[in-house]
Amino acid sequence: MSGREQIELITNHLYTAVISDSLDSLGYRHQVMREYIRPVHSRYQVVAGFAHTIQFVDSDEVLENPFDAEIEAVDAIAADAMVVIATGLSVRNAPWGELLSTAAVARGARGAVMDGFVRDVKLIEELGFPVFATGMKPVDSNGRGKLTSWGQPVLCGEVTVAPGDLVVADFDGVIAIPAGILEPVLAKAREKVNGENQTRAELRAGAYLRDVYAKYGVL
Numbered sequence: 001m002s003g004r005e006q007i008e009l010i011t012n013h014l015y016t017a018v019i020s021d022s023l024d025s026l027g028y029r030h031q032v033m034r035e036y037i038r039p040v041h042s043r044y045q046v047v048a049g050f051a052h053t054i055q056f057v058d059s060d061e062v063l064e065n066p067f068d069a070e071i072e073a074v075d076a077i078a079a080d081a082m083v084v085i086a087t088g089l090s091v092r093n094a095p096w097g098e099l100l101s102t103a104a105v106a107r108g109a110r111g112a113v114m115d116g117f118v119r120d121v122k123l124i125e126e127l128g129f130p131v132f133a134t135g136m137k138p139v140d141s142n143g144r145g146k147l148t149s150w151g152q153p154v155l156c157g158e159v160t161v162a163p164g165d166l167v168v169a170d171f172d173g174v175i176a177i178p179a180g181i182l183e184p185v186l187a188k189a190r191e192k193v194n195g196e197n198q199t200r201a202e203l204r205a206g207a208y209l210r211d212v213y214a215k216y217g218v219l
Helices: 003-013 016-025 068-075 098-107 121-127 179-204 209-216
Strands: 047-058 081-086 111-114 131-133 145-150 154-156 159-161 166-170 173-177
Touching: 003 047, 003 166, 003 179, 016 166, 016 173, 016 179, 047 154, 068 098, 068 145, 081 098, 081 154, 081 166, 098 121, 111 166, 159 173, 173 179, 179 209
Parallel strands: 047 081, 081 111, 111 131
Antiparallel strands: 047 145, 047 166, 154 159, 166 173
8 A cells, every 4th residue: 555545544534533543453552642732723634644754943033034944944844744833842942833834735735743832823724734743823933943853863752753654633733653562553543443434333223332332342
């Protein structure tokens, strides 16, 4: 299955809860980002893409050319990417906004996830670009934070994300699936969704939960 097919499978048939359960069953119990990372608008359902990682740190330094590193990192975004921005839970900086979102859309990105603030939220919503963040703040990054690296593993929402990991986000939260276990995770998730669909149909028809659970083992 190609990367695009994996993304389409997730966005059309899966969701974070069933993926989390599948990761648990394989012994990966710490792949869900912290609950403070939330969607900033609700015009989308399930979003998935391959991690394009960026690291920011707080900094008081006012630079003469503050955006050179950001421009380089954003211009390197590939199609089907999910931009993952680690800020160390910064409450000073808002490193992502509408113009970077516009550039990411032009590169074919699927969305962005950050453990920090975003700005220009209404414009991003009009753009239709999915963003998950800890909050909103209308500040410029120069003199508040700086990009220190991109394309390297980062810690975002207390989950380590490496470039190429598959990041899935919906209203329930954000998950990072390590690239090396993507196929077995998706296989287990599809199996569980099928069981949930059968369970749901029988419950709606009046079956008792204990009987349906004994039959399908899904809850």
